[in-house]
Amino acid sequence: MTAAKWTRNFILLLALLLVSCMMMTAVIDPFFHYHAPLAGFYYKLDNERSQNNGIIRHFDYDAVITGTSVTENFKTSEFDRLFHAKAIKVSFSGATYREIGENLRLACSTRKVRYTVRSLDDSYLIADKDAERFDLGEYPTYLYDRNPFNDTKYLLNLDVLGQYIAPMLLRRIRGGRGGVESFDVYANWSAGVRYGREAVIGARKPYPSHVLQEELSSAEKEEEIRNLQQNVLSLAKEFPDTEFYVFFPPYSVVWWGDRYAEGSLKKMVTAQEVAISKLLSCKNIQIYGFTTDLEVMTDLQNYRDAGHYGEWINSRILQEMARKDSHFHVTKENAKEYGASLQKLLLSYPYDQIITQ
DSSP: OOHHHHHHHHHHHHHHHHHHHHHHHHHHOTTOSSSSOOTTSEEOOOOHHHHHHHHHHHSOOSEEEEESGGGTTOOHHHHHHHHTOOEEEEEOTTOOHHHHHHHHHHHHHHSOOOEEEEEOOGGGTSSOTTOOOOSSSOOOGGGTSOOGGGTHHHHTOHHHIIIIIHHHHHHHHTTOOOEEOOTTTTTOOGGGSOOSHHHHHTTOOOOOSOOOOOOOOHHHHHHHHHHHIIIIIHHHHHOTTSEEEEEEOOOOHHHHHHHHHHTOHHHHHHHHHHHHHHHTTOTTEEEEEOTTOHHHHTOGGGBSSSSOBOHHHHHHHHHHHHOTTOTTEEOTTTHHHHHHHHHHHHHSSOGGGTTTO
16 A cells, blocks of 8 residues: 555545544433433533533523532422422522523523522622633533534544543443433532531631721622622513522621631622612512521531532522512512611620631
């Protein structure tokens, strides 16, 4: 065989191999980029930013649970039972309001969504409306756009082939059952971590007895309102038939102690009050404020760190949302009372005693 023929045959074989890999990925499609899951294959859910977009576009649902890592321990089976719905869970760990808002808009545009549950994290409230996270690794934008030419990053991805396609094929060959991993399990980290005072406080030193607290500036207030307007309020107005359940997470008193120590506590409390005043303008937004839930916030056995709580707290949140008379439900009638309680609890809490107890 001449060198020219050998080269030509090699190129043809290589091209055939590449095309075969691309076709196999497109057909099995572990990230649901092209279609819904296929019967006969088992789809593991373990990559939020790579799989969530496909879940939103191709799964069957009428409710969406989304937000940052504080929503990862929600169980859709519990939500479905409480609200008589069919929910998907598409959490985005560390996400800004914009990332969550864009994906929620896609969901409401794709399906007739009756309910959404979304965390409103205080830590991302005062932020640019277009803020993005660039510290979470490479974002798979090729899975979000409609450009077929950059799909090769997915179709010829060695990690996808080795970590998803190969195990899925092997499982099917061995006669394993097909299906999709439960949303109850998807991203749920609750069972595999250590909770309690030692895990939460770590190496923190005692907080000072007095720290001058910053006020929310007019510029920060305007920035916050723009963030809410673009990424939260506009959704409620665009989809008036959808009920948007939003909640302020019950971070532990240690998390708020850190804000106290850095001098941003008063600013963040005011920012939450501003947010509530704006959210109340939309009738289809139901607001739940768990920042006053001291029973949870002061019990460090509920937390793996200062801000992340176990799945039993997620369950508590859903149960409160399903109740008609929940005292965590913030309305026009009790908003002033909630704000006063928020100020009293967080601004006068003895943070200097947390570490020394």
